[in-house]
Amino acid sequence: MTAKRNTPVALIRQAAPFAIRAERASDVVAREALLDACFGENRHARICQRLRDGRAPAEGLSLAAVRQDGRLVGTVRLWHVSAGGRSALMLGPLAVDDDCLGVGAALVQRALAAAKARGHGAVILLGDAPYYARFGFSAGKTGELSLPGAFERDRLLGLELVEGALDGAWGMITPTGAVPKVKASRTRKALLAVPHAA
Template identity: 70%
Template sequence: MTNALATLTALDVAAVPFAIRAEKSSDIAARERLLDACFGEGRHARTCQRLRDGRAPAEGLAFSAVRQGRLVGTVRLWHVDAGGRAALVLGPLAVDPSCREFGVGGALMRAALAEAAARGHGAVILLGDAPYYVRFGFTTNKMGALALPGPFERDRLLGLELREGALDGAAGLIVATGAVAKPARAERARLRRAA
């Protein structure tokens, strides 16, 4: 019986290509390497990065995809004010190229959106490719009067209302409103030494 159970367990683990879970602090280095690999070193200069700089992701809305003990995907959501409307901005979403055929990106999106809705958030905004994100309900509707703090392509600014009317009347600049990020352990130690 033990051999049969061991075989069944091994088959189940192999059949499930990845797992989605809440991001852990131990994911940070692997997440940063994945983001660099997917978006390049210039990723810190992107317009949406201005909404994340110095901020912490929204509580409970940072997810990792793990396959065989290795981080293979990541997504985070951040608090913003979207022209007078409280919202979240999604990004970056990244998946290891070797795991894209498993549907990791879609699973991360569904987990993030479901949790955002469960936590009572009204809307999610992102800057991305409409053909990919439309399947999750994202659209350019209600985005026309909003702007990002830097250059962006208007047709890539997409929104999804998790609660009907959440983006009604949204107009103006999208700005960060989330909690200030706590410095990483090494940065905190450096600041203590400097004080």
């Protein structure tokens, strides 16, 4: 008679198929919900948010990961900054649905490839070094850079897409991205359409 062994089995989640595409205006609600779920409702108070507030993401560098059913399961954006006088991009936030394996890595790889193809020289971020090291990020050239507020020095990471792009970078990281044009409000449009009495 053969005895049954009670061997623990590790459950491996299957990666659901997904596609990465440019972010669309129709993604906003799902994107905001995913960011809230990943970072909490106080995410707007985070230090890197100060570099994004009132700025538009870098053109062509806002990506969304969507499943076959159209559900948004990941997002990443890159933003123009000055890294101590050096032109660079800031990566973040990167957010991924808990049930989706491989989405975060795929988004980062696609974002970095797109940034390089567009001629950008460097990308910096504030994040977990063990996770981002696999993409080539390190604190090697960010030691003289600062952010507008308290931050953990070992989490400020950089990646040169062009060799030497961060050489000699020192000082404050500041936003340089475009300020979105504000469209005229409906009220203003309505007022302009009403004929005025003389």
